[in-house]
Amino acid sequence: MVRDSVNTVIGKASAKQVTIRSLVSVGMPKLFVDEARIKQVLVNLLDDAVKFTPSGGVVKATARMCDEGKIRLAISDTGVGIPELVKDRIFEPFNRGQDPLLQSAEGVGLGVAIARSLVELHDGEIYVESELNVGTTFEVTFPAYRTLD
């Protein structure tokens, strides 16, 4: 799913001269999820990452196991970052923060909101960490019982 999603946006990234990489740990178990919906989540996040990362930047999609058998997917970029004030509000529909820089970019901001809803429908969690002009990282975690050995 991670590679497929990265492949979906790789054209857009290369056109913008943004490097995009996927790093999936070896021996990852399979997940019991709606594959199309999780791909939608990843594509949305990757799309936004590419969109807000200037030329020469790097977007990374990683997947790895973490504590208690949870699966963590992360999309990080070296983009503009999200101001602290609006960080919590980006998960609400039609809200991309009041930053004119963000507002100028295309899209109406449904992507992140839909992503959160879809993750939560899978009993997962989604977090964002961001630093202005350094980059943003979205982390999506699925519970252990979603894994299949």
Add this chain to the structure above:
Amino acid sequence: MAHADAIDADLDERSSKTVQTLKRFLVIFLPALLLTLPISIYLTYNHAETATNTLRKDEFVTVARGSGTVGASLRDAVGDIRYLGAFIERVLKEPETDPSKTSLLADSFRLFADTQGVYHQVRFIDTEGYEKVRVNFDGKSSTVSPLSALQFKGNRYYVQAGLDLKPGQVYVSRFDLNVEHGIVEKVRQPTVRLAAPVTDGAGTRTGLAVLNVEGQDIIDLFKTATLEAEKRITLVDQFGFILNGEDKEKEWAFMFGRYELSLKELYPRAWARIEQEGAGQFEDAAGIWTFQTVYPFEGGLSIKERSDIVPAGYNWKIISLIPHSDLVAYQWRTVSASVFVSIILLLVLTSGCWLLARSHIAVVQHGESLEKKVSERTVEMRMLNQDLNKARLKAVEGSQAKSQFLSNMSHELRTPLNAIAGFSDILAGEMLGPLGSDVYKGYAKDIGTSAKHLTSIIQDLIDVSQIETDSLVLHETEAEV
């Protein structure tokens, strides 16, 4: 206006509350009053009755005490006059000269007056009514009246009555005031005169022995014995003339010709009953009469002697009249305390019943207002529930309409957008031949990009709406990370 109406309503409510309280008060108070009033009236009446009975009894005792002191007051005098009469007879029989006999009599009279101490005058009066020997006693010492001071007493009733007596008989005058020279003495001197005839041994009447008994002593004794009833007790003679009493105008009135001031004239019916019954107690319009008849010679003579020697029926009466006004005042004095307590208790009862009624009404009204509030709240809640139900139905309907609208729109929009995207790809790819200008080709590409973007936005909108209406269904399968 609304404000005024509210005030009116408030007033109405208050007045109705007062009326309710009043009704409740009467419901509690009237039975309590019906229960307590007869009891307290009965007790008060009983109290007054007992007081009256006590008063009656006490009056009887007082009258009896008076009669005890007065009853025997002339007991010794009868014997004394008889002795005096016999003594004069004995002296006159002696063949001595007249002056020496007179001086012997005078000396003996003085001795007699001094030793007895109760006779103001000791006299010998001749058959013509002239005083022959007279000794006056002022309570301390006696004096012999000189010849010049001797008076004619033939016109006095007791002299006339005394001269009519048979030998051995005694005349007792009525109890009246002393008269000198035909005039009542200025300093009233109550007196009873006893007279006994004197004969010469052959049966011829020679004169009259007369003793004046000091009446003030009798009256003083009477007054002391009846002091507690002094305002209502009187001593009267057998004709109803008042000898002693509270009203000084009526006292001795017969001596001054005012016979109308006798009990016989003032209270003829009561007097008739007193005369007839002798002793007793009765009540009439004037008040309560208590009376007893006393015979002043009692104890001194046997009954037979009395009827032979002294005037028949000679008596005095001790009479007390408790006027109704006094009786009522006395009863009131006795019951006033209990009446006062009754009134206080009645006031306490009244206020207690009022408080009880008020708290009862308050409780009832509070209950009513609670019920009213509960029913009002129930109605309110029902209406709220109805509103909520309506709102819920509307919301469900709205949500369904929104989902229906979105799915319709997405279908209606995606179909033409797909066509636009597809045809713009064909144009941009110059599948049916070159467009002739690269600008056109660029436009065709832009159209395609825009159409795809629009499609993705629509897809996002559908997703959002599905998520919000919980109608998004996951198709979970195994998937490689």
